[in-house]
Amino acid sequence: MGHLIPQSIMPFVLPVVYAVVIVAVLPLLAGYIVLMERKVMADMQARLGPMRVGPHGLLQPIADAVKLLLKEDIIPDKADRLMFWFAPLVSVTMALLAYSALAIGPAFQIADLNIGLLFILAISSLGIYGIVLGGWASNSHYSLLGALRSAAQLVSYETAAGLALISVLLLAGSLSMKDIVQAQSDQGVWFGFSVPFGFFIYLVGSIAETNRAPFDLPEAESELVAGYMTEYSGFRWSLYFLAEYANMVIVAGIATTLFLGGWLRPGARYHEQIPGTSIEFLDALPALLTLGVALYCLSLVPKQPVKIQKIVMALVAGLCVIIAGVLAGALVAPPAVMQGIHGAFWFMAKVFAYIYAFLWIRFTFPRYRFDQLMRLGWRFLIPLALVNVIGVGVAIVLRQQWAWGPIVSLIPTTLATLGVAMLLAKDDAPVSEAQTADGE
Amino acid sequence: MQTLNQALFIFFAVLAVASAILMVTRRNIVHGAVFLITTLLSTAGIFLLLQAEFLFIVQIILYVGGIMVLFVFVIMLVDLDVSMRLVQFNRQWIVAGALALVLAAQFLFAIWAGRGALRLPAMAAEISPKNTEAVGDALFSHYMLSFEIASILLLVAMIGAVVMAKRRVG
Amino acid sequence: MIKTISGMDSVNTTVLGADEIILNMGPQHPSTHGVLRVKLKLDGERVAGSECIIGYLHRGVEKIAEHRSYQQFAPYVDRMDYVAAVSNGLGYCEAVEKLLGTEAPPRARVVRTILTELQRIASHLLWLGTHALDIGALTPVFYCFREREEILKIFEKYCGARLTTHAFRIGGLQYETYDGFEEDTKRFCNDFSKKIDEYETLLTENRIWVGRTKGVGILNAADAIALGVTGPVLRASGVKWDLRKAQPYAAYDQYEFDIPTRETGDTYDRYVVRMEEMRQSRRICLQAVENIPTGPIMARIGKVLKPPPGEVYHSIEAPKGELGYYIVSDGTTQPYRVRVRPPSFINLQAFDKMAKGSLIADVVAIIGTIDIVLGEVDR
Numbered sequence: 001m002g003h004l005i006p007q008s009i010m011p012f013v014l015p016v017v018y019a020v021v022i023v024a025v026l027p028l029l030a031g032y033i034v035l036m037e038r039k040v041m042a043d044m045q046a047r048l049g050p051m052r053v054g055p056h057g058l059l060q061p062i063a064d065a066v067k068l069l070l071k072e073d074i075i076p077d078k079a080d081r082l083m084f085w086f087a088p089l090v091s092v093t094m095a096l097l098a099y100s101a102l103a104i105g106p107a108f109q110i111a112d113l114n115i116g117l118l119f120i121l122a123i124s125s126l127g128i129y130g131i132v133l134g135g136w137a138s139n140s141h142y143s144l145l146g147a148l149r150s151a152a153q154l155v156s157y158e159t160a161a162g163l164a165l166i167s168v169l170l171l172a173g174s175l176s177m178k179d180i181v182q183a184q185s186d187q188g189v190w191f192g193f194s195v196p197f198g199f200f201i202y203l204v205g206s207i208a209e210t211n212r213a214p215f216d217l218p219e220a221e222s223e224l225v226a227g228y229m230t231e232y233s234g235f236r237w238s239l240y241f242l243a244e245y246a247n248m249v250i251v252a253g254i255a256t257t258l259f260l261g262g263w264l265r266p267g268a269r270y271h272e273q274i275p276g277t278s279i280e281f282l283d284a285l286p287a288l289l290t291l292g293v294a295l296y297c298l299s300l301v302p303k304q305p306v307k308i309q310k311i312v313m314a315l316v317a318g319l320c321v322i323i324a325g326v327l328a329g330a331l332v333a334p335p336a337v338m339q340g341i342h343g344a345f346w347f348m349a350k351v352f353a354y355i356y357a358f359l360w361i362r363f364t365f366p367r368y369r370f371d372q373l374m375r376l377g378w379r380f381l382i383p384l385a386l387v388n389v390i391g392v393g394v395a396i397v398l399r400q401q402w403a404w405g406p407i408v409s410l411i412p413t414t415l416a417t418l419g420v421a422m423l424l425a426k427d428d429a430p431v432s433e434a435q436t437a438d439g440e
Numbered sequence: 441m442q443t444l445n446q447a448l449f450i451f452f453a454v455l456a457v458a459s460a461i462l463m464v465t466r467r468n469i470v471h472g473a474v475f476l477i478t479t480l481l482s483t484a485g486i487f488l489l490l491q492a493e494f495l496f497i498v499q500i501i502l503y504v505g506g507i508m509v510l511f512v513f514v515i516m517l518v519d520l521d522v523s524m525r526l527v528q529f530n531r532q533w534i535v536a537g538a539l540a541l542v543l544a545a546q547f548l549f550a551i552w553a554g555r556g557a558l559r560l561p562a563m564a565a566e567i568s569p570k571n572t573e574a575v576g577d578a579l580f581s582h583y584m585l586s587f588e589i590a591s592i593l594l595l596v597a598m599i600g601a602v603v604m605a606k607r608r609v610g
Numbered sequence: 611m612i613k614t615i616s617g618m619d620s621v622n623t624t625v626l627g628a629d630e631i632i633l634n635m636g637p638q639h640p641s642t643h644g645v646l647r648v649k650l651k652l653d654g655e656r657v658a659g660s661e662c663i664i665g666y667l668h669r670g671v672e673k674i675a676e677h678r679s680y681q682q683f684a685p686y687v688d689r690m691d692y693v694a695a696v697s698n699g700l701g702y703c704e705a706v707e708k709l710l711g712t713e714a715p716p717r718a719r720v721v722r723t724i725l726t727e728l729q730r731i732a733s734h735l736l737w738l739g740t741h742a743l744d745i746g747a748l749t750p751v752f753y754c755f756r757e758r759e760e761i762l763k764i765f766e767k768y769c770g771a772r773l774t775t776h777a778f779r780i781g782g783l784q785y786e787t788y789d790g791f792e793e794d795t796k797r798f799c800n801d802f803s804k805k806i807d808e809y810e811t812l813l814t815e816n817r818i819w820v821g822r823t824k825g826v827g828i829l830n831a832a833d834a835i836a837l838g839v840t841g842p843v844l845r846a847s848g849v850k851w852d853l854r855k856a857q858p859y860a861a862y863d864q865y866e867f868d869i870p871t872r873e874t875g876d877t878y879d880r881y882v883v884r885m886e887e888m889r890q891s892r893r894i895c896l897q898a899v900e901n902i903p904t905g906p907i908m909a910r911i912g913k914v915l916k917p918p919p920g921e922v923y924h925s926i927e928a929p930k931g932e933l934g935y936y937i938v939s940d941g942t943t944q945p946y947r948v949r950v951r952p953p954s955f956i957n958l959q960a961f962d963k964m965a966k967g968s969l970i971a972d973v974v975a976i977i978g979t980i981d982i983v984l985g986e987v988d989r
Contacts, residue, residue, distance in 0.1 A: 045752035083470060115572060118497045125505030129477070132509070136470060136516055144516060155509065175572060213746060214818055217971070366818045367746025369971045 015100075018110045022099045030245035031061030033355060040359045055300070055309040058316065071234030076139055079231065083137035088236045091130025091243035095250065098123040102253045103177040105263050105343035107336070116177040117169065120254060121162060124209065128154050130243060135228035147228035149370055150218035153208055156377040157215075161205030163385035167198045167392040168258045181262035187406040192259030194410045195392065197417040199259045201385050203357070206251035208377065210244060213362040217370050252354040253347075260350045263343030283338075286345045287327040294320030380424050387420045388413065449489055456482035473512050480504050494572045630658060635973070637666050643740060643977065644984030648961075655969050660962045664955075667988035675948035680706050680915045681780055683948065688774040690950065691986040694733035696765070697928040699778045700726050704859055705924035705935035706780045707909070709917040716861070717905045718782035723861040724795060724898045725768070725777055726926075727891040731802070732761040733929035734884045734891075741881070741978040742813060745822050750809055757805050760798050767794070780915060782908035795899045799892045806888055814882070823877035827964035827976040830875055837963065838956045841931025843980060846883045847875030853927035860926075865897045877979040884981075916943055930954050930981050950989060954982040 035050065035057060042049030050057030075084055101116040103109040113119050128151050135147020168191045169175065172183040184190050192199040208215040219227040229240050256262060265282055273280050297317035304310045330341040368376065391413030398409040456479050463475035484499040530536065579587050636647040645666035651659040671690060675683045687702045688695035700722055707713060714722065735758045739751030762772040767788050769777045777783075813819045829839070834847040844851060852869045854862040870886035872879035919941040925934030931953025940946040957980050964976050 041748070045749050046756055047752060080468070080470065083474070086474070113493075114570070115493050115497050118501065118572075122497050122500040122505060125501055125509075128505070128509055129474075129512070132512055132516070133470070133474070148513060148516065151509065151513070155506075213748070216746075363749045364812065365747065365816065366742065366813075366822060368818055369822060369969065371969070372818075372821050 015110045018108065019100065022110070023096060026096065026099070026246055026249075027065075027242055028061070029249065030242050031065060033245050033248070034064070034241075035061050036352075036355075037359050037362075040356065041363055044360070044363045055304050055313040055316075058312065065238070068234055068238040073234050073236065074231075076231050079139045080137045083133050084231075084236075087130050087134035087137055088232065088239035088243070089130075090133065091127055092239045092246070094123050094127040094130065095243040095246035098250045099246075099253075101177060102250065103181065103257060103262065104253075104347050105340045106178065106181075107340050108344055109178065112176060112178050115175045117165065117175045117180070117254070117258075120250065121158075121165070124247070124250070125155075125158060127243065127247065130240070131228050134232065134240070138228070138231035140231065143228055143230055146218045146230075150211060150228060153211070153215060153218065153370075153373060153377070156374060157205045157208035157381070160377055160381035160385050161202050161209060163382065163389055164198045164201035164205060165254070165258060167195055167385070167389045170389070170392045170396055171195070172258075177257050177262075180258055181264060184261050185264055189407050190259065190261040190264070192255075192261075194407050195259075195388070196414060197384065197388050197421070198392075199255070201381055201388065202255055202259065204381060206255060207358060207361060208373070209251060210247045210358075212248070212358055214365040214368050215373055217367055217373065248355060248358060249351060252351040252358075255354050256347060256350040260354070263339075263347045265342065265346055283331060283342065284328075286342060286349075287324045287331070290320050290324035290327060294318075294324060380421075383424060384417060384421055388417050391416050445489060449486065452482045452485040452489065456486070469515055470512070473508065473515055476511070477504055477508050480508065492571060494575045633970070637663075643982060644987075646977070646982070646984055646987070648973070648977070650965070650970070650973065652970065657965045657968055657970065657973060660965050660973075662958055662961055664958070664984070664987050667984045669989065671989040672948055672950060675945055677944060679943045680917070680945060683945070684778075684780065685774070685776045687950075688776055689985060690952065690989055691733075691928065691930065691933070691954070691983045692774060693736055693983050694729050694929045695774050696725050696729035696777050697733075697926065697933060699776060700860065701924065701926040701928065701933045701935050703778045703780050704926065705922055705937050706915070706917070708924050709920065709922045709937055709939055710780075710911060710915065711918075712781060712909045712911055714782040714909055715906045716903045718778075718907045718909075719861040720864075720898055720902050721783060721787055721907070722778055723865075724895055724902075725765070726860065727894045727898070728761050728764060728795070728798075730891045730929045731888050732758045734888050735761075737884065737929075737978075737981045738809065738881075741975075741981075744974045744978045745819070747813065747819070750812055753805065753808060757802065760801075764791070764794050764798065767791070779908065781911045782906070784908075786907060787902070792899050792902070795895055799896050799899075802892050803889065806885060810885065814885070820878060822972075822975060823881060823979075825874075826877045826968060826972045827979055828874060828876045829960055829964050833963055834875065834960065837960045839931070839960050841927070841929070841953050841957065841981075842880055842883045842887060843875075843931065843957050843960065845869065845871045846879035848873045853925060853932060857925075859924075861898065862894075865894050867891075867894050877975055880979045880981075914943060916941060925951065928953055930983065930986070931957055952986040952989060954980075954984075954986040955988075958982050958987055 038060070039049040039057065050060040053060045053063045075081065098120045100110040101113050101119045103112070103116070131147050131154070132151045135144045135150075138144070168180070171187070171191060171194070172180040174180060174183070187194075207213075211219055219229070229237060232240060267282050271280055272282075294317045297313055297320060301310050301313045301317070304313055326341060327345060330338045333341075392410070395404075395409040395413050398404045398412075399406070459475045459479040459482060463472045463479060466472040466475065480499065480503050484496045484504070487493075487499060488496040630651055630653050633650045633652050634647065635650065637645040647663040647666070649661040649663065650657050669689075671686055674686060678686070684699060684702060687698040691698050703714075713719075735754040739754035742750040765775050765777070766772050768791065769775050769785055829843065829847050831848040834844050835849060839847075840851070848871060850869055850871045853859070854867075855869060867890045868886075870883045870890065872883055917939040919939055921936065921938040923934055923936040925932045927933075932951065933953055934951030936947075936949040936951070937945050938947040961976065961980060964980075965973055968976065
């Protein structure tokens with residue numbers, strides 16, 4: 001292939017291919033994450049969720065996308081047309097741009113930047129403009145206030161999340177996403193386990209970053225202040241929506257890379273092999289899991305009410321079988337290919353687990369009021385994150401001076417952060433500053 | 441690769457200049473702010489072309505993602521009708537215009553006189569791959585004092601802002 | 611007819627301070643639980659004054675009563691507090707029975723008690739689900755409706771209707787309990803305590819829930835009594851007053867149950883009081899269903915009701931507060947005047963006291979915690 005493509009373009013081919021794949025897959029992925037959210041929501045609420053469009057609602061995202069595309073494009077009368085057009089564009093562009101530094105597999109990365117992590121953080125902070133300009137362009141006092149509140153929330157929690165990431169960076173020693181995963185492989189422990197508080201702070205920060213419950217006051221329907229998305233309808237709104245879910249996947253991707261070992265297989269040290277072959281048990285797991293899903297879908301085929309739904313379900317089962325085949329085939333392929341494909345599988349599995357946690361949290365907790373939200377960010381998370389960073393610094397000194405192991409050196413950090421967290425939580429008892437008893 | 445670099449440089453430079461011109465000529469102040477953002481982003485792009493990746497990213501995170509957000513907040517919260525009704529041109533605009541022309545002439549003369557000296561060293565074939573680490577090393581060894589002074593300045597500014605805001609509400 | 615319930619110094623649009631704005635909520639708003647319009651005078655983030663504008667659901671029920679016979683009017687009362695229709699019917703039937711000087715037979719009284727307590731649970735479940743939904747908890751509403759569905763199934767099996775039941779008649783009951791009524795009620799009550807525990811797990815100790823409800827919308831006991839507030843709102847403010855114990859009616863004097871009270875009178879206290887009331891209602895149901903006396907279900911009062919001229923005021927402890935009926939009879943088959951004392955209408959007057967000084971985001975919680983039904987407020 002190297003002979004067909006001129007040398008000057010060669011370095012660009014693979015990144016462009018990856019970029020096209022990601023940009024093409026992402027809207028579909030976001031749509032199916034929405035379906036997943038609705039199904040998980042329904043499951044937690046003792047109902048079924050979308051069931052009609054396609055078997056078990058599997059074609060619902062397609063129906064939604066078609067509807068949104070066909071909807072009338074309404075622009076409020078006195079809205080600033082340039083900004084109205086521009087704002088969702090900014091949101092979506094930034095959300096998609098962040099994928100360029102994300103490492104889904106050891107070779108599956110659009111650009112291995114030296115400053116990969118910082119790049120993603122910078123792009124996320126640019127995404128705030130989509131919200132602020134959107135609220136401004138709607139020419140509604142309450143949209144604007146909602147947008148500014150949302151932006152203030154994002155900025156505050158970005159700080160906390162960034163500090164949590166710094167603590168991991170100290171351990172990894174590099175900003176490149178690939179190197180961070182490599183460091184976890186070298187140290188033999190995922191940073192989520194050795195720095196659990198960093199993980200926790202990042203989890204909370206990322207929920208606030210993506211405006212998800214319990215931090216979704218600026219977006220909630222039952223609140224007085226209309227959110228920044230109110231005046232947007234149809235395709236423009238779907239851009240904001242896409243940006244929100246793409247952001248969710250990005251923060252899940254960052255969390256996976258930094259805290260959950262990226263594309264590393266869980267139990268990387270566990271090399272038990274299937275007797276008689278040279279394949280390890282845990283390597284066979286992805287293929288077996290996918291095959292299980294395929295068999296389950298096949299078992300559901302006879303239960304579908306309508307023929308077309310039977311066909312679609314059978315197609316889904318077929319798709320799962322093909323994926324299982326690819327995963328199994330990778331077992332006998334050269335190690336680079338196997339690492340690539342299985343790495344991608346594990347990465348996606350962890351990303352979905354993280355997103356499942358997002359959904360779970362959304363449907364369990366009520367919403368924070370805005371001042372309580374800001375108090376939590378500034379007076380609990382940021383001090384905790386600072387203590388965490390200092391603690392990790394101490395741990396590094398312990399490692400370098402006294403050669404403590406990778407996990408052991410972080411135990412004092414975790415204990416110190418735990419102590420500070422309990423102190424702050426006690427301090428921060430949920431007292432509403434709303435009013436005193438005589439209503440003053 | 442050389443032509444690609446040049447092409448990108450021209451792209452970013454034109455974008456920066458055009459954004460700057462658009463920024464100062466907009467009536468709508470929010471449009472002006474957005475064009476300032478694009479100017480800053482183009483400058484960041486130029487930094488990246490110079491292989492100063494840390495500067496590139498910090499320009500985006502701090503300038504565009506922090507300071508400009510603050511600008512935009514203030515613009516949106518301030519009552520713009522009042523400022524729009526203010527007189528746009530000062531009475532002494534003739535004098536001001538003349539002085540600006542003189543200044544511009546001086547700049548142009550300086551550039552033309554020193555046009556031979558605009559020779560930058562050839563870009564090093566081997567770029568040190570660890571730009572961020574190099575910046576970090578320098579900050580914490582040679583420029584430690586300036587770094588600490590800057591941090592204390594920022595801390596004082598933050599505390600001052602909190603105190604002033606509190607006084608207004610409390 | 612649009613009437614206003616004004617806050618202390620009424621919200622006058624011409625007199626506003628420097629930073630104050632008027633915010634209008636409703637009448638169409640997802641969180642006002644009906645067609646309620648609330649005008650808030652805001653000083654920055656805080657509520658400086660409020661005005662509730664009601665009347666959007668006024669249907670002239672009390673006037674209609676003057677042109678219907680006593681039995682004909684009975685279905686109308688269900689439509690007032692449409693969330694807890696059975697209690698409305700109980701209050702009305704007992705008031706007319708008092709006017710007639712009769713009493714429903716023991717069996718009817720016990721069945722009435724069981725159905726009313728089930729209705730109390732259903733009403734509180736709906737309140738809990740919607741209140742939690744307003745505050746952002748998306749899940750409890752579905753669990754609450756799942757349980758409410760069981761109660762509505764019992765009602766449907768009993769009298770054919772789920773919501774506006776017209777379950778009782780003047781003088782007793784129309785329908786005998788169906789086969790399996792006791793089993794259904796017992797099964798529901800036995801399952802229910804686990805379900806309440808489920809809701810409590812989600813909400814009671816949750817930091818976010820506590821943070822959103824503690825200290826919000828405080829109403830102290832003196833104010834509550836002065837404003838005429840009754841029901842769980844009153845009991846949460848520290849006043850131990852429940853008509854089921856103070857002036858027993860139906861069969862309440864035969865059963866053991868507690869009256870939950872709390873001290874502060876904030877939203878969290880009202881939540882705790884209503885949760886506990888559900889448990890107590892369950893307790894009453896279990897005791898009642900153990901031995902329902904045999905006997906007639908209808909008193910001997912004849913088909914045409916002509917109560918002697920006079921007046922009566924009879925009130926019961928409806929899920930939302932004291933529901934009272936003041937009926938004046940002039941000796942004919944149609945009442946001269948029926949005046950309803952709607953608990954939601956009177957409790958809503960406490961809104962201004964509760965909302966003053968709170969943040970906008972709390973207004974939604976405060977409206978929810980008073981537990982109003984606009985059908986009752988406006989009649």
